[in-house]
Amino acid sequence: MTNSVTESILTVAGLNASIEGQQVVEDVSFEMLPVGVTALLGRNGVGKTSTLRAIMGLIERSGEVTIAGERVDREPTHRIVQRGVGYVPEDREVFASLTVNENLRLAERDSTPNRQLIEELFPDLIARAGQLAGTLSGGQQQMVSLARALVNDNRVLLVDEPTKGLAPLIVMDVAKALERAAQTVPVLLVEQNLQVVRMLADKAIVLEGGRVVYDGSAEELLGNEALTKELLGVA
Amino acid sequence: MSTIILLLITGLGLGALYFLVASGLSLIYGLMGVLNFAHGSFLTLGAFAGWELSRRMGGESWGTLIASMLLGMVVGAAVAAATEFLLIRRLYNRHIEQVLVTVGLALATVALFEGIWGTDPIYVTAPPWLSQTTEILGARVPNDRFLMIGAAVLVLLGIVAFLRYTRFGLIIRAGVENRSMVTALGIDVRKAFTVVFAIGGAAAGLGGVLASHYFGYVSPQLGGSLLIFAFIVTVIGGLGSLAGAAIASVVVAILQQFANYFWGGTGDLMVVLLLAVVLLVRPTGILGKKA
Amino acid sequence: MKSLANLSQRTWWIVGGVLVVVAALLPLLNLSIPGVLPGATYTPGTLQLLALALLFASLALSYHLLFGTAGMLSFGHALYFALGAYGLGIVLQQTELTLIPALGLTLAVVIAAAYLLGSLSLRVTGISFAMVTLAFAQAGNVLVRRNPGLTGGEEGLRLDTEHIPDFFIGVVNTRNLYWLSLALLVVVFVVVAWFENSRAGHAVTATRENELRVRVLGLRPFGVKLMAFVIASVLASLVGMVHLLLQSGTTPRATSADFTLTILVIVVLGGVGSRWGAIVGGIIYTLLDQRLTALASSDAIDGLPAILRIPLSEPLFILGTLFILVVLFLPGGIAGAVKRLSTGTSATPSERKLLEEAE
Numbered sequence A: 001m002t003n004s005v006t007e008s009i010l011t012v013a014g015l016n017a018s019i020e021g022q023q024v025v026e027d028v029s030f031e032m033l034p035v036g037v038t039a040l041l042g043r044n045g046v047g048k049t050s051t052l053r054a055i056m057g058l059i060e061r062s063g064e065v066t067i068a069g070e071r072v073d074r075e076p077t078h079r080i081v082q083r084g085v086g087y088v089p090e091d092r093e094v095f096a097s098l099t100v101n102e103n104l105r106l107a108e109r110d111s112t113p114n115r116q117l118i119e120e121l122f123p124d125l126i127a128r129a130g131q132l133a134g135t136l137s138g139g140q141q142q143m144v145s146l147a148r149a150l151v152n153d154n155r156v157l158l159v160d161e162p163t164k165g166l167a168p169l170i171v172m173d174v175a176k177a178l179e180r181a182a183q184t185v186p187v188l189l190v191e192q193n194l195q196v197v198r199m200l201a202d203k204a205i206v207l208e209g210g211r212v213v214y215d216g217s218a219e220e221l222l223g224n225e226a227l228t229k230e231l232l233g234v235a
Numbered sequence B: 001m002s003t004i005i006l007l008l009i010t011g012l013g014l015g016a017l018y019f020l021v022a023s024g025l026s027l028i029y030g031l032m033g034v035l036n037f038a039h040g041s042f043l044t045l046g047a048f049a050g051w052e053l054s055r056r057m058g059g060e061s062w063g064t065l066i067a068s069m070l071l072g073m074v075v076g077a078a079v080a081a082a083t084e085f086l087l088i089r090r091l092y093n094r095h096i097e098q099v100l101v102t103v104g105l106a107l108a109t110v111a112l113f114e115g116i117w118g119t120d121p122i123y124v125t126a127p128p129w130l131s132q133t134t135e136i137l138g139a140r141v142p143n144d145r146f147l148m149i150g151a152a153v154l155v156l157l158g159i160v161a162f163l164r165y166t167r168f169g170l171i172i173r174a175g176v177e178n179r180s181m182v183t184a185l186g187i188d189v190r191k192a193f194t195v196v197f198a199i200g201g202a203a204a205g206l207g208g209v210l211a212s213h214y215f216g217y218v219s220p221q222l223g224g225s226l227l228i229f230a231f232i233v234t235v236i237g238g239l240g241s242l243a244g245a246a247i248a249s250v251v252v253a254i255l256q257q258f259a260n261y262f263w264g265g266t267g268d269l270m271v272v273l274l275l276a277v278v279l280l281v282r283p284t285g286i287l288g289k290k291a
Numbered sequence C: 001m002k003s004l005a006n007l008s009q010r011t012w013w014i015v016g017g018v019l020v021v022v023a024a025l026l027p028l029l030n031l032s033i034p035g036v037l038p039g040a041t042y043t044p045g046t047l048q049l050l051a052l053a054l055l056f057a058s059l060a061l062s063y064h065l066l067f068g069t070a071g072m073l074s075f076g077h078a079l080y081f082a083l084g085a086y087g088l089g090i091v092l093q094q095t096e097l098t099l100i101p102a103l104g105l106t107l108a109v110v111i112a113a114a115y116l117l118g119s120l121s122l123r124v125t126g127i128s129f130a131m132v133t134l135a136f137a138q139a140g141n142v143l144v145r146r147n148p149g150l151t152g153g154e155e156g157l158r159l160d161t162e163h164i165p166d167f168f169i170g171v172v173n174t175r176n177l178y179w180l181s182l183a184l185l186v187v188v189f190v191v192v193a194w195f196e197n198s199r200a201g202h203a204v205t206a207t208r209e210n211e212l213r214v215r216v217l218g219l220r221p222f223g224v225k226l227m228a229f230v231i232a233s234v235l236a237s238l239v240g241m242v243h244l245l246l247q248s249g250t251t252p253r254a255t256s257a258d259f260t261l262t263i264l265v266i267v268v269l270g271g272v273g274s275r276w277g278a279i280v281g282g283i284i285y286t287l288l289d290q291r292l293t294a295l296a297s298s299d300a301i302d303g304l305p306a307i308l309r310i311p312l313s314e315p316l317f318i319l320g321t322l323f324i325l326v327v328l329f330l331p332g333g334i335a336g337a338v339k340r341l342s343t344g345t346s347a348t349p350s351e352r353k354l355l356e357e358a359e
Helices: A048-055 A077-082 A100-107 A115-121 A123-127 A138-150 A168-182 A194-200 A218-223 A225-232 B002-032 B039-057 B062-091 B095-117 B144-165 B167-177 B179-183 B189-215 B222-237 B242-262 B267-281 C009-028 C044-069 C078-094 C099-121 C126-146 C171-197 C199-209 C211-216 C221-247 C257-270 C275-296 C306-312 C315-329 C333-343 C349-357
Strands: A010-019 A022-031 A037-041 A060-067 A085-088 A156-160 A187-190 A201-208 A211-217 B133-136 B139-142
Touching (some): A168 A194, A218 A225, B002 B039, B002 B139, B039 B222, B062 B095, B095 B222, B095 C126, B139 B144, B144 B242, B179 B189, B267 C099, C044 C275, C126 C257, C171 C199, C171 C275, C257 C275, C306 C315
Parallel strands (some): A085 A156
Antiparallel strands (some): A201 A211
């Protein structure tokens, strides 16, 4: 047991993962900042989503994953979540045939869920509590997905491309909600929209071919146009 | 006209039996991806349990009938839950192997039932009212049909209420749609597996007692013969859809009755034909979600 | 010591060839294996049992092509076995055709039926496919039972021997039928091996693993799957035909869902994905079934208390339980266990995966 003051909330060491026999994450190691937003970046298909899924135990994986000093890489998904991990998956994955309220109720693990925070962040959802989640717009569904993670007191949030396919105005709403969430809980964020990354991230980790190729300050990475272009393919 | 009424109500009665088997199959498949071949054995065991009870208490009283229906449900639920807990759970997420285990269980249990109760049909006794008829619009309808229909409607309402108003129901509905996301919300979805098996087993056990009165006998083969039609119903209705199973049960059973009467006993073939047509036109079934 | 796993493909074919020669010589030898075979190997009773074992091995191989190679979980494979048996039986009874033309006519019917039903069933995949094949087989079962004039109904169909060559008739000629069964097993094995190593076979295996990738490569999964389905069905029907000759008739049990489940049990016992496993499974199953039936009616069992006597006197109970145990504790079946023993590994993920992919 190491001292918890310096200890990282989430540590990944030598993580490998495969889907249908095909390796999608190769020997990935990194640490997350204990506060604020850590961005997990890389071109399309480098294994960002798979890394999150592997941490969550949703795909076959090996290697070390530590949450607040405890190994979780052999635990089933629900146990990992119960340790205080909030997960907002790619493509939102709301339950389309359940109402907004049912989606939230399903997610509530604590006896005193943060309903107030949800009301504050997403007043629109409260108004639509009885509506089937499948009939919501993409942006609203993303709110539901975020709300499902924020309704509990978590130690860490894993958020996968929350702004994908959303209109610019909604993107800002989502970013603001994340900014607010990050004040109380550290966030590991996979994000393509570099503007959002600039706005939120303190630290950046860049993956290429399933491996870590950059681990450092987000500001430094994004400030260096050549490096950004080399690692992410965009400016 | 009276013939049509009779066929319709008899079809509804048979459809009720199909539904009692198919509802469990569909829920289990929807949530767990398991095609449960042992489901017929839950039904058969329920039927034998009911018969053993009525043999001891005297089959002619209503009290016995109700007690045997309850016993059938309890036995079905207990055996189904044990099956999930002892066999299916060990093969978590390995769907083909789970199916194989239920196949083995079906073969072994039918053989065991034959060893215990023999291969010949055993005739059951029931309250006299059940074998009498009631006249509806000129048709003399055997009363047992009403018992089947009433029981199936109650089961349908019960399951719907359970799914809608309990937390387990919420988990099951969500799990049918996207199981891995349910676990990603920190829920141990395996507890819900035992619950759906128990519900399905209870419905099948009740179906077994009712089937023994519909056909007039129990035999080790009772479950297997209903199971095949229940499978067809489940596919036509859409795997995982309770409402689909209910609709398809009625459609299949009524089609079967009419074809048997009007087209020279071709009911079973018509059902298979209907299945082929449904698969051609709509491979996911009436209310199935997209594959 | 050179381990089993390192033997080359060619060595295996030689081992197989030697085994076939040994098997072919059995009717000429006086070998006894008490407890396994009912009598010496030259006696008709034993040859009958051995021929049956070979037929089940062939049938299991044909199912292996469907399930192990192509990953199609069919619950209606018995239909094609029955189509062969009943088809040939009916043609022989209703027409004046001799054995070979009757066989040809039946085959034509089987190919047409397999093509039609296969194209229909393959519109769906996975569990739906399993249920559709089950339903079609059930329709066959109903047709057989409902048309006693043609099929003999519940009583079964007796073989009309009028147009059958004499050397296939009578107890003294059991060994000819044994050799015929052995020849059929060789043919089925060669056809299955040939298909698996053909372009279409590779495509169908690739389809099992990743249908999307095959589509991307520009192949049509439907076509190769249908091809595998039709070949497996034709092979099963051939087994049905020889079974008709061997048993001098056939019964509605051949059309039942239980019979398909039996084939599935054999393939899984032997080891999914292994040709040798299917053969070994078929032989072991037949011998076990026969022995267990003998055991069930033996005095030793009769003397036991009811709680032991009832389960032990039901062969299917024992087989079903055995099957569950194999699925739970012996992934890869007999073939998998042998492989692990010979290579000294205990890792089984690949066998587990094979079952997963078969979905």
